[in-house]
Amino acid sequence: xxxxxxxxxxxxxxxxxxxxxxxxxxxxxxxxxxxxxxxxxxxxxxxxxxxxxxxxxxxxxxxxxxxxxxxxxxxxxxxxxxxxxxxxxxxxxxxxxxxxxxxxxxxxxxxxxxxxxxxxxxxxxxxxxxxxxxxxxxxxxxxxxxxxxxxxxxxxxxxxxxxxxxxxxxxxxxxxxxxxxxxxxxxxxxxxxxxxxxxxxxxxxxxxxxxxxxxxxxxxxxxxxxxxxxxxxxxxxxxxxxxxxxxxxxxxxxxxxxxxxxxxxxxxxxxxxxxxxxxxxxxxxxxxxxxxxxxxxxxxxxxxxxxxxxxxxxxxxxxxxxxxxxxxxxxxxxxxxxxxxxxxxxxxxxxxxxxxxxxxxxxxxxxxxxxxxxxxxxxxxxxxxxxxxxxxxxxxxxxxxxxxxxxxxxxxxxxxxxxxxxxxxxxxxxxxxxxxxxxxxxxxxxxxxxxxxxxx
Amino acid sequence: xxxxxxxxxxxxxxxxxxxxxxxxxxxxxxxxxxxxxxxxxxxxxxxxxxxxxxxxxxxxxxxxxxxxxxxxxxxxxxxxxxxxxxxxxxxxxxxxxxxxxxxxxxx
Numbered sequence: 380x381x382x383x384x385x386x387x388x389x390x391x392x393x394x395x396x397x398x399x400x401x402x403x404x405x406x407x408x409x410x411x412x413x414x415x416x417x418x419x420x421x422x423x424x425x426x427x428x429x430x431x432x433x434x435x436x437x438x439x440x441x442x443x444x445x446x447x448x449x450x451x452x453x454x455x456x457x458x459x460x461x462x463x464x465x466x467x468x469x470x471x472x473x474x475x476x477x478x479x480x481x482x483x484x485x486x487x488x489x490x491x492x493x494x495x496x497x498x499x500x501x502x503x504x505x506x507x508x509x510x511x512x513x514x515x516x517x518x519x520x521x522x523x524x525x526x527x528x529x530x531x532x533x534x535x536x537x538x539x540x541x542x543x544x545x546x547x548x549x550x551x552x553x554x555x556x557x558x559x560x561x562x563x564x565x566x567x568x569x570x571x572x573x574x575x576x577x578x579x580x581x582x583x584x585x586x587x588x589x590x591x592x593x594x595x596x597x598x599x600x601x602x603x604x605x606x607x608x609x610x611x612x613x614x615x616x617x618x619x620x621x622x623x624x625x626x627x628x629x630x631x632x633x634x635x636x637x638x639x640x641x642x643x644x645x646x647x648x649x650x651x652x653x654x655x656x657x658x659x660x661x662x663x664x665x666x667x668x669x670x671x672x673x674x675x676x677x678x679x680x681x682x683x684x685x686x687x688x689x690x691x692x693x694x695x696x697x698x699x700x701x702x703x704x705x706x707x708x709x710x711x712x713x714x715x716x717x718x719x720x721x722x723x724x725x726x727x728x729x730x731x732x733x734x735x736x737x738x739x740x741x742x743x744x745x746x747x748x749x750x751x752x753x754x755x756x757x758x759x760x761x762x763x764x765x766x767x768x769x770x771x772x773x774x775x776x777x778x779x780x781x782x783x784x785x786x787x788x789x790x791x792x793x794x795x796x797x798x799x800x801x802x803x804x805x806x807x808x809x810x811x812x813x814x815x816x817x818x819x820x821x822x823x824x825x826x827x828x829x830x831x832x833x834x835x
Numbered sequence: 836x837x838x839x840x841x842x843x844x845x846x847x848x849x850x851x852x853x854x855x856x857x858x859x860x861x862x863x864x865x866x867x868x869x870x871x872x873x874x875x876x877x878x879x880x881x882x883x884x885x886x887x888x889x890x891x892x893x894x895x896x897x898x899x900x901x902x903x904x905x906x907x908x909x910x911x912x913x914x915x916x917x918x919x920x921x922x923x924x925x926x927x928x929x930x931x932x933x934x935x936x937x938x939x940x941x942x
Binding site for chain 2: 380381382383384385386387389390393394399401402403404405406407408409411414415416420423424427428431432435436438439440441442443445446447448449452453455456457458459460461462463464467471476484485486487490507508511512513514515516519522523526547599603604695696697698699700749750751752753810
């Protein structure tokens, strides 16, 4: 069926590369000049009438050149280049296959050493990734793992990460959206200690091999297999550097009887990864107090302050998909637990405290951002069943409303310096990177292989 | 391996994955918009609710017999109901005898 796709000026490049990725390189687009959100009603009308209408007519009625022949691409095991370390790095960078840091050359021998750490053959398909519609396989997981500087024994984690990336619930296709959110990987299970992940002081800092290289792997894989590239499919206005893996402090969790993030997300396997995209976050320093009543108002206030336009994921597009994350240092978690709070009770208390006036909420998603069509009131959305009744308990614009739909939408993790009273709040990207947890499958001979690898 | 000049030489493989779709031609275009039915698809973002009425008005002026099926008939193509809306789309387009589609907003 003939189509015309309305594309603002800044998105023409992304439209072209995405269309090619989807197999329709000739897909026509109709330009909407500039960015519509900064135009007056008259300017918008003039631009659409003068430029867009003609383009729409052309899109729908004029013959479009044929797609042409696809360029042949290498087979997985093909040697694509031979050279020394610098030459390989230059070749990969010039082909957009590298992030700019030196890569470890992915030789067949190194790739094979990674494949040993999975019981699944290299050609096993883990999913198909948008926007390039490329096949994610155990083989190309190994290739990108080598390049990122990972160790072979990280393979089970890398595979689980790609399974999560390919899960439609996560929404990898949104990874190039303009707010430039970055994925946080959270690791749970005995692998944290077996592979030497940092889960204490500096938990979010680069510098520990496993945390750092697996974080880098994530973005290399997004680049090389999903196909997210600067100035093309990645439209992050500012973007972020990739995050290192966050490993939870499971010793602390066990001591206080709290569940892990993976368990909270419904995966009870011994080892698991959870991925979620966060638009940003910030530290909550020097939490003072020894009771929930003295500590929680400050924590709740900080969570609220990190969330602004992201409230559209509470009430607008993907309503109910807003999942902020509170990261507590062990001493804070232990203090709250000592006062009798389990995780569910903590989330309920935070749900009651993380509130803002209804008029302010409506301003974030209406007057200031125009992110909910028609700028409906919270009352109207609650009446239509889009959001729970808690958003419309009175007509008072000063009434306090929550920032998420349910207490369980708040996520709580424990890591970082065990003896500092600091926390960290992450603002979430809603449906565009929804929390997704996958179990990590170890090879049958895991224990023996790890023992042997350690002895070498 | 070591090259003839004593440098260590690496033979390296491709880091990407095979494409799962082949490039295809887009559908044949219409000879004119006169008498045709145009479906509107919107992702509920970036002033589509203002832009589609302008397009309607201007296209109607140039092609008086063109008709439109509005975006709210189909539902939002982005967000909570995205997968359902897209799955239902072929049937809905047939149901409303749509000849062509205008889709927005990429912004």
